[in-house]
Amino acid sequence: MLISLRWLARHVDLDGVDADELGRRFTLNVAELDAVHRVGAGLEGLVVGLVQRAEDVPDTHLHACTVDVGDGTPRSIVCGAPNVAAGQRVVVALPGAVVGDLEIVERPLRGVLSQGMICSERELGLSDAHEGILVLDGDPAPGTLVSELVPLTDVLFEIDNKSLTHRPDLWGHRGIAREVSAILGRPLRPLELDVDFTDARPLTLTVEAPDACPRYSAVTLEGVTVAPSPLWLRALLHRVGTRAINNVVDATNFVMLDLGNPLHAFDRREVAGDAIVVRFARDGETFTTLDGAERSLRPSDLLIADAERGVALAGIMGGENSEIRDDTLAVVLESANFDAAVIRRTAVRLGLRTESSARFEKSLDPALVADASRAFCRLLAELCPGVRVTSAFMDVARAAAVPPTIALRVDRVHRRLGVELGAARITEMLTRLSFGVRPAQDGVLEVTVPSFRATKDIAIEADLIEEVGRSFGYDHIPPQPATVILTDPHPNHQKLTERAARIYLAKTAGLDEVLSYAFDFDPLLERIGAVPAERLRLVNAISAEMPALRTALGPGLLGVLEKNARREDAIGVFELGRVFLPGPTPDALPHQPTTLGGLVAEVAAEEDPDAALFARLSGVLRGLAPAVQRTPLRLVQGGVAWPWAHPVRQARLMLGEATLGYVAELHPATQRALDVRQRAALFELDLDAWRESPRAAVAYRPLARYPSVYRDFAVVVAEAVRAEAVADAIEAAVPGLVRDVSFQSVFRGAGLPGGQKSMAFAVTLGLDDRTLTDADVRAAEEAIWTSLAERVSGTPRA
Amino acid sequence: MIDRLEALRAEADAAIAGAPDEAALRELEVGYLGKKGAITEVLKGMKDVAPADRPRVGQVVNEVRGAVESAIARRRESLEAARIAALCEDPTFDATLPGPVPRVGALHPVTQVTWHVEEVFRAMGFMLLDYPEVETDWYNFQALNIPADHPARDMQDTFWLEGGHLLRTHTSPGQIRSMQSFAPPFRAIFPGRVFRYERIDASHEHTFHQVEGLMIDRDISVANLIHSMKTLLGAIFEREVTVRLRPGYFPFVEPGFELDIQCQVCGGSGCSVCKHSGWVELLPCGLVHPNVLRFGGLDPDEWSGWAFGLGLSRLVMMKYQIEDIRHLAGGDLRFVAQFR
C-alpha cells in the first residue's frame, strides 16, 4: 500500500515534519515501511506557458511552438505531441529542470532551436497519459509555478500489506493519519460530513443474510455528468497506484483510499424493481463481474441483487450489467459492511482479490459505512456541480455494537513490559490512540475500545499492553535477564544419536552430507521405474514434477550421484532426514521416521567379484553401531524390493526380527537409466527405530591376564558358504577359548577347484585363568577344523 | 709370552680402530676375547710359565685384555655416534611433499550452524526438541490463534496434502506440542525444516530451516525477551550485537515483534545489504499470546512466555555470504565439499 504525505496532510498538519524521521518512527511504533519514495523531485521550477503559435515542422510529426513563459522573452520549443495548439496553457520545463531522468537543455531539433519541453501528464507523474501534452484548465498567468496549481512533488510511504493484516483501521489515509497524529502529538482534523439527505426512500433494501452483511446503506444521487476527474484527484489516485476512470468511480476509490471503506456505485437505471436484496447466491447461479468474467457462484457467495438478478459480487467486484457508463445520469451509492470470512472465502475461491475484498477481509468497522457514504456525496458534488442527493440515508444495520471495555491492570502492564510507567502515562498514551480510559478500582483502568479498533484487533488485555508498549517505544525498554528456576535435565537422545551418526559418517567414514527436498522428483523416479504406488500427494504441488512426499532417501541420493557424476569419479554422500509413509488411518499423521541414507560410487569394472562397494558400505554400517551405541545390525541377504537395488547384491538390515533398512549395490539397469559411469552402492535405515532399541552399553572386561595365541585359518569352502557361517563355525568349536575371529580375505582361482573359494580368518585364543599350553592350542586347532568340516564342509587350504 | 701379548695388543688396537661397522667390531671382539679368541689362546699357555713369573704375566694378560675391551667399547661408541649423526642428515628431505590425506567428509553448513545454535541454547539450559514436518491444521494454525478464514493464513502460503494435513509452515507448532508435554516452567528450542508454497529463486526457497525458541515461566516480560535475544544473538554471532524491536504482527504472540540487528556489514551506517537502513530484519518474536497458552493447556493468568523463530538457512547464508539459497539443497558436491 502506498500512502501519500500530501494526502495525509489533509488529515493532520505535517508542516515542518521530516519525512524520513516520521517514517522511522512509524516503523518503530506502528508497522514497517518498506520504502520512502520521493516523487516529482526536479519539477519544482516548472512554469505555466501560453502557446502563442504552433506550426508543423516539415516532413516530421513535430511542431515548432512559440511559448510565452511570462518573462517577456517567448521561447521557441519543439513539441511532438499531436494535441498542441495555439492558445493552450501548458506546463513548460525550461533548461536546467529535470523531468524524470531527462535534464532539459537548449538544443536544435531537426534544425529548429528548442529552448525547453512541454510536458505530458506522465512526464509530470500525474497519470499514465502520454499521448499528448497536459493542457491546463482555466487561465493561469504564464510564468506561474505549476506546483502552485497541482501538487507535483510528494513523499510516498510504501507499506507491505501483510504488515497491516491485523489493522483494518489502517487501510486508508485517515487511519494512518490517526497514528501519525499520535506519533507527532498533533491533533487529527475533524471530518466534514454534512450532507443534505431528503426523506425519500426510493429503494427497498432487504438484507437476507444479516450475519454476512451486518450493515448495508444506499443513497441515490441525480444530475450526474460522467466526465474525467480534475487533475488533483487523478494525480492523487495515480500516485498511490489507482487508475482514474471517471469522476463517479474515482470518487468511490478516493473515499475507499481515504477512509478505508470500499464503496460501489450502480447506474440507477439498472437497479430493477427499485429493490436491493443482499442474499447468498443460488447454487450454479452465474454472474458476470465488471472485468467481463462470467463466474459460477455457490451458496456461500454473497450477492447484491436487484428485484431480478445479481448486480454485484458483495464486497469484491461490481457487475458488468450495472456499471457506471458515460451516459449515466443517476447513481445508487452502496456503502456497506460485510463479514470478513464470507468475503475472504469467495475471493480466495474465485482467485479474485481486489482492493475492496482485501479491506473487507480484515473486518472493517461498521461505523465507517455512514462516514464513507457522506464523504462520497460531498466529493461528487464538488467534482460534478449539478449533482443532487435525492434520497434519505437508507441504512439497514444490526444494532451497533456496544463499545467494548477491557479492564487493564497497571501492574500487569508493568510486569509484561518489564518497565514501570504508571497509570497516568498509560492513560495518556492510550488516549492519544483514541481509547477511552477511566480509572476503575485500585490499579485497574477501564479502557473503552474505539469502534475502528474493536472489530478484531483489540479484544483482550494483552492487546492493550501491546498498544502501550509500542507507544512507549520498545527501544526504550532496558533489557533485563529473566530469573529462572533450575529445571530437570532432558537430554534428547534422538538428537544425540543423529549427531553421533553424522560425525561418524562425515569424519570417520569420509562421506559428505547432503540435503534433498522432502518431495519426490518424478522425472527421476520415472526414469528408474520407481514411482511409488502409495505416497502422500500434495494438493498444491510446486510443480507437476514434485507431486508428493518422498518415501525413501535413495532417489534423492541417486539424484546427487547423477548431478555430480561427470565432475567426480568417486562420490560418497549421506543424508539424514525424514521420509513420509501414509498413516494407519487418513486422520492420523503419517509415519515420518528420521532416516539415514548413504551412497558410495566409483568408476569400477563392471565385473567386481568382491562386491567391493557393497563391502565398503557394510563396513561403514558395522562401524556405525558403536558410534551410535546400538546393537550392530545383521545383514540378511535378499528381500530388498526397492527397484534401484541390485537383485542379488543386497541385504536387509535387521535388528532382531525387524527390518530397519537395506544395503545394496545399484541395479545395473538403474545405473544405465541414470547414464552414469560409476558403479554405486546405497544404504538406508530407520534411525528412529534403531535409536529406540536398547542402548548397547560398553561391557567392560578386565584386561586379559594370560597371553593370547594367534592362529590363521585358510579354509576352502563351496562358493555358497557365507563368511558369517565360517566365523560361526570357528567360534562354536571351542566355546570360551576364542577371544576374536576376524575375517582377512577371500581367494579364488589358481589351485582351487571350480566353485570353491578359500577364506582366511585370524583367530585369537586365550583363557582367563591360565596360559594356554601347546597342547591346548593343538587341541583347539583340531576342534576348529572338525567344526569347519562338519558345519561348512571346510577343508584346510593345501 | 709377554712379547706375544704386547704384539697382540698392538695388532688389536689397529684392527679395532679400523673396524668399519658394528659387525666387523663384533667379529674382532669374538676374535680376541671369545672362548677361542687370540688372547684366550695365549692364556691357555699360562701353565707353561714359571710359577714365579705367573703373577707378573697374569697382570700383563689382564692389562692387555682390559685394554682391548675398552678399545672395543670406545670404537663401538664412536661407531654409534657416527650412525646417529648420519641418520640426522637428509639432503633430500622435502617437508612440502604432500602426505596421503584421510578422506574427511563435510557436514552440511545447515547442520553446522544448527549445532552451533543448539550449543548456545544448551549452555543456557534449554531443552532440544524435535517435532513432525507433516502437521495438522490444528497444530500449525488453529492452536496458534490462526482460525480458518483468518487473513494471516495468507502470510504463510501452505503446502496442503490430500486428506487435509499440511507441511508445517513454521516451527511454531512445537510451542503447543512442548506445552502439552512439559510442566512449566521450561525452556526449549526446536530446530527443523519448514515449508512454504513459494516459487524458488536465488533468495526464496520453498524448503528452509528454522529454529523456534520458547520460554515459559511465571513472569516473562518484554524486557526479558530483549535481554535473551541480545545475549543469544551475541553468542550466535560471536560478537556484541545491537538489536531493536519493532511491532510485527504474528497471531500467536502479543505483543509481537520483528527483531532487527544492526547491519553487520556496515555497522549501521547503511549499505546495500541493509538496503541503506542500517538494520537487517532477523527474526520474529514476542510474548506468547494468551490464547496460545490456553491451547497448550496453560492458564495465561498464571503463566507467560516468550517465543521466537530464527531462520537457520538465512543465518547460514549470512555467515558464509552464500549468494544463492538454492545451493543448500542443490546437491552439488562442489558446494558441500567446501564445508569440511
Ligand SMILES: [Zn+2]
Ligand atoms: Zn549495512
